[in-house]
Every structure is written in C-alpha cells, then in structure tokens.
Amino acid sequence: MHPHSVDMDCQEEQLVNTICDLYEKISKLESLKPSEDVNILFSQLVFTCIPPNPNIDVAKMVTQSRVQETRQSSSRSVAKPKLEFDLLTQNINGLVPRNVAFIGSGPLPLTSIVLASSHLKETVFHNFDIDPSANALASLLVSSDPDISQRMFFHTVDIINVTESLKSFDVVFLAALVGMNKEDKVRVIEHLQKHMAPGAVLMSAHGPRAFLYPIVEPCDLQGFEVLSIYHPTDDVINSVVISKKLPVVSNGSVVGGPSCLLMPCNCSKIHAIMNKKKKMMIEELEASREEQFS
Numbered sequence: 001m002h003p004h005s006v007d008m009d010c011q012e013e014q015l016v017n018t019i020c021d022l023y024e025k026i027s028k029l030e031s032l033k034p035s036e037d038v039n040i041l042f043s044q045l046v047f048t049c050i051p052p053n054p055n056i057d058v059a060k061m062v063t064q065s066r067v068q069e070t071r072q073s074s075s076r077s078v079a080k081p082k083l084e085f086d087l088l089t090q091n092i093n094g095l096v097p098r099n100v101a102f103i104g105s106g107p108l109p110l111t112s113i114v115l116a117s118s119h120l121k122e123t124v125f126h127n128f129d130i131d132p133s134a135n136a137l138a139s140l141l142v143s144s145d146p147d148i149s150q151r152m153f154f155h156t157v158d159i160i161n162v163t164e165s166l167k168s169f170d171v172v173f174l175a176a177l178v179g180m181n182k183e184d185k186v187r188v189i190e191h192l193q194k195h196m197a198p199g200a201v202l203m204s205a206h207g208p209r210a211f212l213y214p215i216v217e218p219c220d221l222q223g224f225e226v227l228s229i230y231h232p233t234d235d236v237i238n239s240v241v242i243s244k245k246l247p248v249v250s251n252g253s254v255v256g257g258p259s260c261l262l263m264p265c266n267c268s269k270i271h272a273i274m275n276k277k278k279k280m281m282i283e284e285l286e287a288s289r290e291e292q293f294s
C-alpha cells in the first residue's frame with residue numbers, strides 16, 4: 001500500500017474515533033442545558049468537524065460502521081427555533097401558518113415546542129418521526145402543558161409513506177438528519193415536492209459539513225423555488241434553506257421546471273455567498289486557533 005494512503009487511513013481513523021468518543025460522552029450527559037461540560041463537548045465536536053481536510057474521504061468514512069451507528073443513534077441536536085422563526089416570517093410576508101409539520105422531530109422537538117409556546121400560539125403542529133421511542137419521549141415531554149399538548153400531535157411513520165396529509169401543511173420543517181445520505185435526502189425532498197400543497201413553504205436544514213449531515217445543495221430542491229438560504233458564520237452547524245413549492249400544471253409538470261433552471265442567478269449567488277461565508281469562517285477559526293496557541 002502507498003505510504004500516503006496509510007497516512008490518510010490513520011487520519012480518518014483518528015477523526016472517526018475522536019467524533020465517536022465525543023458522541024459517547026455527549027450521549028451520557030444527563031441534560032443538554034447549557035453548562036460548562038455541555039459547552040466544552042459541543043465546542044470540541046464542532047471544532048473537530050469544521051476544519052476542511054482535503055485528504056480525508058468523507059464519503060468513504062461515513063460508511064464505516066462505527067460512524068453509521070453513531071449518526072443513526074444520535075437523537076439529540078441543538079435547535080435554533082428563534083432563528084428558524086425569524087427566517088420563516090421573513091419569507092411568508094407576515095402570514096401566520098395554521099398547520100405546521102416537523103419531519104424528524106426526534107425525542108426533543110425543540111423547534112415545535114418553542115414555536116408553539118412563544119411565536120405561533122394558535123398553530124397546530126404535527127411532528128413526524130420514524131422512531132416510536134423518540135415520539136414516546138417527545139409526547140411525554142409536552143403532556144404536562146395543557147395548551148401545547150392540545151396543539152401538538154406525534155405520528156410514528158416513515159415520511160415516505162405519508163402522502164395526502166402533507167397537503168394540509170402551510171409550512172413543513174425537515175430536520176437535517178432525515179435521510180442519512182444525499183440520495184435518501186433527495187428522495188425525501190422529491191416526495192415532499194410531490195405531495196405538499198403548491199405555495200407551501202419548506203424549511204430544510206442542511207449541513208455544509210458532510211460528516212454531520214448529508215450535503216444537499218439548493219439545486220437539489222427540484223420543483224421548489226429557493227426563497228432564501230441562511231448559512232451560519234458562527235459555530236452552529238446547520239444551514240437553513242427556505243423554499244416554496246412551485247405550482248403544478250394539469251399535466252403534472254411543475255410550472256417553470258426545476259428551481260435551478262428557473263433561477264440560475266439565485267443559485268450561483270447562493271453558492272457565492274456560501275463560499276464567502278465558509279472562507280470567513282475558516283479564517284476566523286484559524287485566527288482563534290492562533291490566539292489559543294500563541
């Protein structure tokens with residue numbers, strides 16, 4: 001074997017082990033409430049995943065069994081409901097959604113809970129998760145609140161098997177980890193495009209960092225018009241893409257065709273913005289590392 005490839009394998013193994021060890025420590029925490037331990041572990045995870053490493057084959061790495069197990073069993077994430085609400089309201093012209101779906105809500109459906117309790121106080125939330133234990137925990141969590149528990153429903157189902165009822169939602173949130181690889185994620189997006197009501201908004205979380213989340217470009221959102229993309233410049237992981245389902249004409253095709261063909265300028269603008277922000281993020285990271293070690 002070429003010595004260079006032995007080196008790379010070693011680097012990959014180290015990275016996988018660091019991430020899996022951090023995952024194990026995080027999953028043993030009793031609570032994810034901000035505390036010194038929680039902050040240190042999440043910061044270590046973020047800083048382990050952020051540095052670009054051209055030598056590492058992420059696609060190969062994520063198929064390794066320890067990595068797959070870690071990603072699939074990961075049931076907690078850091079939610080940013082306030083940010084998501086701001087992004088949503090900027091893109092729906094002040095309309096208040098009556099029915100919201102959250103796909104991949106997990107055991108801690110923070111986005112739905114915070115939106116229902118602080119921002120969308122009349123809205124009904126339908127949370128979909130394939131994992132019955134996630135839904136059991138989540139419904140237990142909201143059961144003590146009489147208002148929220150009345151407006152919050154949990155459905156244990158693979159979203160691919162939900163069809164007609166998707167039409168009833170004004171807004172659909174799609175969690176980053178629904179679809180463990182790009183093909184699955186694109187399949188879910190195609191399914192949503194087929195069954196959501198025309199004009200309904202899709203808020204999808206996408207990760208720029210392939211280890212944490214499968215990379216889905218705005219251009220993969222065929223049949224949706226990309227309204228806006230938020231790419232965080234801080235050390236919070238998710239990007240959020242806000243898009244609107246395009247109308248469908250009677251022969252079943254989408255008006256205007258795929259969003260990418262429809263709006264080449266927007267897509268390239270988005271890529272330019274993302275690249276600029278990525279560059280800024282890397283520079284900030286390098287500066288903070290230099291500070292740390294100087």
Ligand SMILES: C[S@@+](CC[C@H](N)C(=O)[O-])C[C@H]1O[C@@H](n2cnc3c(N)ncnc32)[C@H](O)[C@@H]1O
Pocket residue numbers: 074075076077078079103104105106107108109110111128129130131134157158159160175176177178179
């Ligand atoms: C990021 S996690 C949940 C995040 C959640 N905010 C939390 O912190 O608990 C993603 C969830 O998506 C669910 N999921 C994955 N694929 C799915 C599918 N095809 N249909 C429905 N739920 C799915 C998983 O069971 C998991 O609970």
